[in-house]
Amino acid sequence: MRYIPGMEIRQFAEQVLFGTRWEDKLVVLDRYEDRAPGEGIATPSAPGRPPGLGLDEWHHREKLRFRDVRHFHSEKERGLVLHFFANHELLALELMALALLKFPQAPEKFRRGLVQTLKDEQEHVRLYQQRMQEIGVQFGEIPVGDFFWKAIGPMETPMDFVTGLSLTLEQANLDYARHYAEVYRQLDDPETAAILERIYRDEIGHVKHGLTWFRRWQETGLSEWDAYRRALRFPLGPARAKGIGFNRAGRLQAGLSADYIDELELFSQSRGRCPAVYWFNANCEEQVALGRPGFTPSQRVAELEADFQALPMLLCVRDDVVLLREKPAPSFLRRMQELGFAIPEFVECSADGLAALAERKVNALRPWGWSPDSAELLDPLVEGLPRGGEGPCWSAEVRQLYAKSWSAARLGEFLAAQEAGYFCGMDVVGTACETTEQVLAEMERLAEAGFDAVVVKAIYGSSGRGQIHCRGGQLRAEQRGRLENILRQQGQVVVEPWLDKVMDLSLHFDVRTEGTAVAGWTRFFTDGRGQYRGSFVGSLTAGLDEEVKRFLYGDGRDARRLPKLGEQLAEWLAEPLCAAGYQGPVGVDAMVYRDRDRLRLKPIVEVNPRTTMGRVALKLQQAVNSARTALWLVINRREVTAAGFAGLAECAVALEVAHPAQLMPDGKQLSGGVLFTTDPTLARSFATVLLVGESLDECEGYLREVGLEFAR
Numbered sequence: 001m002r003y004i005p006g007m008e009i010r011q012f013a014e015q016v017l018f019g020t021r022w023e024d025k026l027v028v029l030d031r032y033e034d035r036a037p038g039e040g041i042a043t044p045s046a047p048g049r050p051p052g053l054g055l056d057e058w059h060h061r062e063k064l065r066f067r068d069v070r071h072f073h074s075e076k077e078r079g080l081v082l083h084f085f086a087n088h089e090l091l092a093l094e095l096m097a098l099a100l101l102k103f104p105q106a107p108e109k110f111r112r113g114l115v116q117t118l119k120d121e122q123e124h125v126r127l128y129q130q131r132m133q134e135i136g137v138q139f140g141e142i143p144v145g146d147f148f149w150k151a152i153g154p155m156e157t158p159m160d161f162v163t164g165l166s167l168t169l170e171q172a173n174l175d176y177a178r179h180y181a182e183v184y185r186q187l188d189d190p191e192t193a194a195i196l197e198r199i200y201r202d203e204i205g206h207v208k209h210g211l212t213w214f215r216r217w218q219e220t221g222l223s224e225w226d227a228y229r230r231a232l233r234f235p236l237g238p239a240r241a242k243g244i245g246f247n248r249a250g251r252l253q254a255g256l257s258a259d260y261i262d263e264l265e266l267f268s269q270s271r272g273r274c275p276a277v278y279w280f281n282a283n284c285e286e287q288v289a290l291g292r293p294g295f296t297p298s299q300r301v302a303e304l305e306a307d308f309q310a311l312p313m314l315l316c317v318r319d320d321v322v323l324l325r326e327k328p329a330p331s332f333l334r335r336m337q338e339l340g341f342a343i344p345e346f347v348e349c350s351a352d353g354l355a356a357l358a359e360r361k362v363n364a365l366r367p368w369g370w371s372p373d374s375a376e377l378l379d380p381l382v383e384g385l386p387r388g389g390e391g392p393c394w395s396a397e398v399r400q401l402y403a404k405s406w407s408a409a410r411l412g413e414f415l416a417a418q419e420a421g422y423f424c425g426m427d428v429v430g431t432a433c434e435t436t437e438q439v440l441a442e443m444e445r446l447a448e449a450g451f452d453a454v455v456v457k458a459i460y461g462s463s464g465r466g467q468i469h470c471r472g473g474q475l476r477a478e479q480r481g482r483l484e485n486i487l488r489q490q491g492q493v494v495v496e497p498w499l500d501k502v503m504d505l506s507l508h509f510d511v512r513t514e515g516t517a518v519a520g521w522t523r524f525f526t527d528g529r530g531q532y533r534g535s536f537v538g539s540l541t542a543g544l545d546e547e548v549k550r551f552l553y554g555d556g557r558d559a560r561r562l563p564k565l566g567e568q569l570a571e572w573l574a575e576p577l578c579a580a581g582y583q584g585p586v587g588v589d590a591m592v593y594r595d596r597d598r599l600r601l602k603p604i605v606e607v608n609p610r611t612t613m614g615r616v617a618l619k620l621q622q623a624v625n626s627a628r629t630a631l632w633l634v635i636n637r638r639e640v641t642a643a644g645f646a647g648l649a650e651c652a653v654a655l656e657v658a659h660p661a662q663l664m665p666d667g668k669q670l671s672g673g674v675l676f677t678t679d680p681t682l683a684r685s686f687a688t689v690l691l692v693g694e695s696l697d698e699c700e701g702y703l704r705e706v707g708l709e710f711a712r
Contacts, residue, residue: 172243454473
């Protein structure tokens with residue numbers, strides 16, 4: 001260890017950065033001057049290093065990764081963990097030396113503060129070295145990584161430096177140092193714990209120093225969080241500013257704003273795994289009908305799309321991406337996180353947001369449904385997909401899969417190949433018609449066959465939209481006008497009997513190149529107009545009478561009736577879906593109905609080659625204890641105002657305060673209570689809510705208490 005008084009900052013930084021001896025790296029600086037800062041240097045390929053610690057040796061020596069030693073199975077592993085920490089400190093001081101040499105014209109106070117920070121980092125390395133030697137580990141015993149050097153070394157401005165090192169890697173150490181200090185205390189190693197506590201206290205000051213200059217240099221007009229995100233350079237992301245555990249108190253001590261801390265705590269971004277990208281396009285069916293981008297949705301659909309734009313987060317795993325226009329409130333996201341839900345990365349659905357995302361690798365593109373608008377929107381991300389990744393799935397052939405005439409044809413083919421007596425007959429299979437005359441003729445034929453009530457369906461449309469209900473084989477004048485308008489726009493309708501429905505079911509499966517995977521069945525319910533209202537989460541039979549239960553279980557003789565049918569249907573439909581070039585989620589609506597004195601099953605009401613609300617409900621099963629009953633509902637502004645609430649947000653407060661969502665003792669699944677699963681504070685017209693209880697009556701009781709009616 002060398003001691004040099006009165007050294008120039010430049011000379012000191014050169015010795016630290018390029019030196020190959022510990023005497024250089026840990027040179028002790030007392031008094032120093034900054035009269036000859038010199039010209040800025042280019043970033044070298046690597047810093048100088050003592051033997052055994054060269055950054056290029058990572059590629060030639062046998063690697064040992066942190067995950068291999070972090071479980072502390074031996075005293076040796078305790079020392080090797082410190083080896084990783086020591087290299088991080090060494091890289092930090094080298095990057096600080098590099099910043100001093102790259103930016104000689106930076107403000108004097110910044111440079112002097114950086115010198116003091118560098119001296120702290122030197123002391124951290126000394127402390128780690130000494131402790132490793134006491135444990136029996138030599139610094140350089142294992143190869144060291146170069147990620148920090150590659151990530152921050154190319155910095156072009158002092159702002160890049162404070163953003164990348166001070167506010168990202170050093171901020172993460174506010175978590176890591178505090179966490180591992182406690183780990184070593186529990187291992188009865190107070191000496192190492194004390195070192196980590198010392199480093200933790202220093203890191204608070206280092207982050208504060210970087211933050212001071214960040215605020216002076218940040219882009220005006222932006223919040224601290226937005227300015228930070230904009231200033232970060234790939235491959236660094238905000239997720240790198242977090243470690244194990246989230247130390248809010250330490251960040252507040254460092255001077256970070258509460259709003260910034262809220263955003264960071266809830267931020268999620270992949271550190272290695274390529275994410276899937278989700279986008280909620282509720283009007284995909286209408287876009288499909290138009291056949292090109294540019295459809296203007298109705299006010300109701302536009303409001304639904306806005307209120308549910310974050311809904312795909314319920315399908316995500318950690319590190320996935322959801323595209324949206326407005327992120328849910330931090331309070332909503334924190335509550336979801338506390339209850340075990342993964343918080344994805346939210347990316348603004350804009351040209352800038354997509355351009356930034358296009359610079360990264362993604363493994364799948366998952367809009368709610370493939371349609372002209374989703375294919376156009378997600379096109380910039382296609383180049384980031386790996387070979388075999390889930391990419392665009394839109395074509396004229398895929399468009400046909402959305403048509404209800406396609407579903408009716410598949411139902412007819414399926415029934416013709418079956419012998420099961422509990423299925424519907426061929427007489428309820430829909431018929432495609434292209435003219436008003438054909439529709440009237442089919443209605444007359446059905447009336448003669450005993451089907452007085454008939455429904456005429458637009459071939460493109462969802463949630464009950466585009467349906468005309470008729471009786472007695474007749475069309476009223478306004479119905480004829482609607483029919484002719486639909487035929488002009490879509491070319492076809494499907495005419496079928498209106499059945500005495502007992503319950504709605506939906507089958508969910510995925511079509512992939514490697515095969516078909518059945519996800520399961522859900523039971524859902526709609527309102528009088530056929531619009532989706534909710535699903536039972538978990539139990540298919542809650543609230544059903546014994547006759548229907550027995551029917552679903554093969555009159556008590558076949559408990560696997562539905563699972564076996566699901567496998568059969570998925571296999572049957574996969575072939576034509578694949579032949580059309582489709583890959584992705586599929587939802588098949590089915591119906592149990594009463595035919596005179598017996599129950600029958602219509603196994604294919606319609607095929608949805610897209611994500612559905614039922615698929616989300618199926619995913620929610622993972623969050624609810626299997627011994628509980630749960631309902632997942634869509635509620636709207638009209639019904640909550642009728643119950644006396646000012647809006648959806650006020651209703652949400654009343655329900656969640658009266659019956660807060662509770663986890664099982666192991667903290668892994670919901671055991672009861674109410675949880676809004678879309679942010680009610682942003683909702684204009686619609687929200688989704690999960691009700692969990694020991695019985696269906698308990699779940700319905702939550703709603704009755706606040707004046708809401710539940711009809712199913």
